[in-house]
Amino acid sequence: MKTFLSLPVVWVFLTLAVFFLAQRLHKRLGWALTTPILVTIFVLILLLSVFDVDFGTYDSGGKFLSFFLGPSVVALGVLFYEKLDEIKSNLLPFCIAVFVGGICSILSLIFILMALKAPEVLMRSLAPKSVTTPIAIEIAKSVGGVPSITAGIVIAVGIFGNAFGIYILRFLGITSKTAIGTALGTASHGIGTARALEESELSGVYSGLALCVNGLVTAIVTPLVIDWILV
Amino acid sequence: MLKSLTIIFLFLILGEFVNYIFKVPVAGNIIGMVLIFLALKFKLIKLEMVKPASDKLLKYLVLFFVPYGVGLMVHFDTIKAHWFSIGLAVLGSTILTLYLTAFIQEKLQKK
Known part of the structure; x- marks a missing residue:
């Protein structure tokens, strides 16, 4: 049984199957906590612990799926080109907002962790916490963070933005649909964008573009900031 | 689909190449993202040439980062x-x- 469970294809199948079922579940319930990615990761970790299989064995199958993150990041560039027309009239304010927001995300995270005397590896892993997971993983790798910690926290940030972002913004007096979209995309990437799309088409477009632009801003700025603050 | 997937991988390779040659601290696939955007913007390639594969990849994007999670x-x-x-x-x-x-x-x- 142990040898069978260490076949890569077993874990490719289970990942696909669990993800498929998680999507079904989410369609029926629609809660932020049933976000398919969260349920899938939770169930897979549970299965691995129950069958006492280590992560290396899982990843001998899993790497065939994560390989496709590379071309998917390139595909984000295509998405950005397609949607760019829709915000032409507000391009400059939009870019300034995302740029400032993106830098604020990196700096505030590092400063709070420094104030709490947290280990440096956490700063390196969490600095890209606001950008879409595939880009965040690449950034974490290039600044010496731990990509799996990055992935876990990035997903958590997305779910937080999805579930509470709009209420927090309204509470703080933000009313504009475009501003809500831009903020959700900048601070909580694709999972936040899903919520912006539910709010309105306009919020969704701004959010989707914000996640692309902030992905780029954070990819360029994070290595510079890390070099500058943490020598 | 095959053509568009090939072009996506071409830009991925270009990005990796730029990263390799210039030793920039930005990952190759992110450079590829910028390059494909510029190629579309300056009409070096047409949207229809890449859209079939890029839409499929983005549709399953979430699945691809499950292993990292x-x-x-x-x-x-x-x-x-x-x-x-x-x-x-x-x-x-x-x-x-x-x-x-x-x-x-x-x-x-x-x-």
């Missing part, structure tokens, strides 16, 4: 040891980013 199991102890710092930093920074971004966008945009 599962990898979290290796780091439970690190997270448990620092849960308070992580929680406070992530929450504080996310709320600040949400508000600052929305505030600037709302103040600067044309009504």
Whole structure:
């Protein structure tokens, strides 16, 4: 049984199957906590612990799926080109907002962790916490963070933005649909964008573009900031 | 589909090549993202040439990072040891980013 469970294809199948079922579940319930990615990761970790299989064995199958993150990041560039027309009239304010927001995300995270005397590896892993997971993983790798910690926290940030972002913004007096979209995309990437799309088409477009632009801003700025603050 | 997938991989390779030659600290696939955007913008390639593959990839994007999420199991102890710092930093920074971004966008945009 142990040898069978260490076949890569077993874990490719289970990942696909669990993800498929998680999507079904989410369609029926629609809660932020049933976000398919969260349920899938939770169930897979549970299965691995129950069958006492280590992560290396899982990843001998899993790497065939994560390989496709590379071309998917390139595909984000295509998405950005397609949607760019829709915000032409507000391009400059939009870019300034995302740029400032993106830098604020990196700096505030590092400063709070420094104030709490947290280990440096956490700063390196969490600095890209606001950008879409595939880009965040690449950034974490290039600044010496731990990509799996990055992935876990990035997903958590997305779910937080999805579930509470709009209420927090309204509470703080933000009313504009475009501003809500831009903020959700900048601070909580694709999972936040899903919520912006539910709010309105306009919020969704701004959010989707914000996640692309902030992905780029954070990819360029994070290595510079890390070099500058943490020598 | 095959043609568009090939072009996507071409830009991925180009990005990796730029990263390799110039030793920039930005990952190859992110450079590829910028290059394909520029190629579309300056009409070196047409949208229809890449759209079939890019739409499919984006549709399943979430599935592709499941393995990294599962990898979290290796780091439970690190997270448990620092849960308070992580929680406070992530929450504080996310709320600040949400508000600052929305505030600037709302103040600067044309009504």
